[in-house]
Amino acid sequence: MADAQTLGALLAWARERLAKAGICEAALDARLLVEHVTQTTRLDAVSRPERPITDAERALAEQVVEQRIAGKPVHRIIGHREFYGLNLKLSRETLEPRPDTETLVDLVLEEARRLGGEDRPWRILDLGTGTGAIALALLSVLPAAHAVGADISADALATARANADMNGYGARFETRLSDWFERVDGRFDFIVSNPPYIREDDWRDLAIEVRGHDPRRALVAGEDGLDAYRRLADECADHLAVGGTVAVEIGHDQREIVTGLFTEQGFRFKKLGRDLAGHDRVLIFSLETARERG
Ligand SMILES: C[S@@+](CC[C@H](N)C(=O)[O-])C[C@H]1O[C@@H](n2cnc3c(N)ncnc32)[C@H](O)[C@@H]1O
Known part of the structure; x- marks a missing residue:
C-alpha cells in the first residue's frame, strides 16, 4: 500500500513497486503514471517534490501501478502517447504507434525534400492510419501538404480525426x-x-502487452x-x-518477399x-508512369 x-x-x-515486480522500464513508467494521476509535469517532480498528495490520487496511483504490473502497457493506461513530437490519443481499435515507425516518416520526408521540397502541396494517402500517426507526423513537417487517412475501423478514424484537430492539422486531414483502396478516390504523390x-x-x-x-x-x-502487402502492391x-x-x-524478415x-x-x-535496432523496417518504391485505370 502506498502511504x-x-x-x-x-x-x-x-x-x-514496479522495479520489484520486474517491470524493465520501472523509472520511466513510474514517472508517466504518477504524472497522469496527479496531472503534474516532469518539472513539478523536480521543482515541487513536496507537493501534497490527496487520498484520491494515492488510491488511483495504486490502481494504475497494479494495472501496469498485470501487463497493461503504460500508454494504454494513460490513454495517449508521443509520436514524432505529437501527442496522440489512443483508443480501443488503434495500435499504439511505435518509435520504429518514425523511420518511415523520416524516409518519406527525405524523398519529399529530394523530389521538390517541404513546401510543395503534396497529396498523401496513409492506408491503415490508426491514430493518424504517420499522416499527422508528415503534415507537421510539410506545411502545404494534405493527407487522407484511411482505415477499416470507424473507432480508429474517430481517434485520428480527434488527434488531427488536437494537434492543429484538422484542416489538412481527411478520414475515409x-x-x-475500396473507397479511396484520386491520385496521391505519396502512399x-x-x-x-x-x-x-x-x-x-x-508479449501480453x-x-x-x-x-x-x-x-x-x-x-x-x-x-495486406498483396492488396497494396x-x-x-x-x-x-x-x-x-x-x-x-x-517485418524484419520481409524485405525480399515484399520487394518482389x-x-x-x-x-x-x-x-x-x-x-533503431538496425532491422530492415521500411521499403520505398516509385512508379515512373501512372497506370491508367482499366
Ligand atoms: C499496424 S496498424 C498501423 C496504425 C498506424 N498507421 C501506425 O503506424 O501506428 C494497421 C492499421 O491498418 C488497419 N487495417 C487493417 N485492415 C485494414 C483494411 N482491410 N483496410 C484498411 N485498414 C485496415 C488497422 O485498423 C490498423 O489501424
Whole structure:
C-alpha cells in the first residue's frame, strides 16, 4: 500500500513497486503514471517534490501501478502517447504507434525534400492510419501538404480525426472508412502504410502487452503475414500520381518477399530504411508512369 504524502514520495514508491515486480522500464513508467494521476509535469517532480498528495490520487496511483504490473502497457493506461513530437490519443481499435515507425516518416520526408521540397502541396494517402500517426507526423513537417487517412475501423478514424484537430492539422486531414483502396478516390504523390504484417501463427507468441491490448486486426495479416502487402502492391499504381512514391513498413524478415510483390507490379525499389535496432523496417518504391485505370 502506498502511504506517500508528497509527489516525490509517491514517485519513489511507484518506481520501487514496479522495479520489484520486474517491470524493465520501472523509472520511466513510474514517472508517466504518477504524472497522469496527479496531472503534474516532469518539472513539478523536480521543482515541487513536496507537493501534497490527496487520498484520491494515492488510491488511483495504486490502481494504475497494479494495472501496469498485470501487463497493461503504460500508454494504454494513460490513454495517449508521443509520436514524432505529437501527442496522440489512443483508443480501443488503434495500435499504439511505435518509435520504429518514425523511420518511415523520416524516409518519406527525405524523398519529399529530394523530389521538390517541404513546401510543395503534396497529396498523401496513409492506408491503415490508426491514430493518424504517420499522416499527422508528415503534415507537421510539410506545411502545404494534405493527407487522407484511411482505415477499416470507424473507432480508429474517430481517434485520428480527434488527434488531427488536437494537434492543429484538422484542416489538412481527411478520414475515409475504407477496406484498403475500396473507397479511396484520386491520385496521391505519396502512399504510405504501416499495414498489419504478423503471421497468424506468430500472434499467440507475442508479449501480453501486445496480444492483450493492441487490436488483432491492426497486426495480423493472414497465414503468411503478407495479405495486406498483396492488396497494396496490386492496387497502389491505380492511385499514385506520375513520379509518385510508396513507403511501407515491413517485418524484419520481409524485405525480399515484399520487394518482389511490388516489383512484379512494375514498381522500382528505391530505398531500404532500418529501425533503431538496425532491422530492415521500411521499403520505398516509385512508379515512373501512372497506370491508367482499366
Ligand atoms: C499496424 S496498424 C498501423 C496504425 C498506424 N498507421 C501506425 O503506424 O501506428 C494497421 C492499421 O491498418 C488497419 N487495417 C487493417 N485492415 C485494414 C483494411 N482491410 N483496410 C484498411 N485498414 C485496415 C488497422 O485498423 C490498423 O489501424
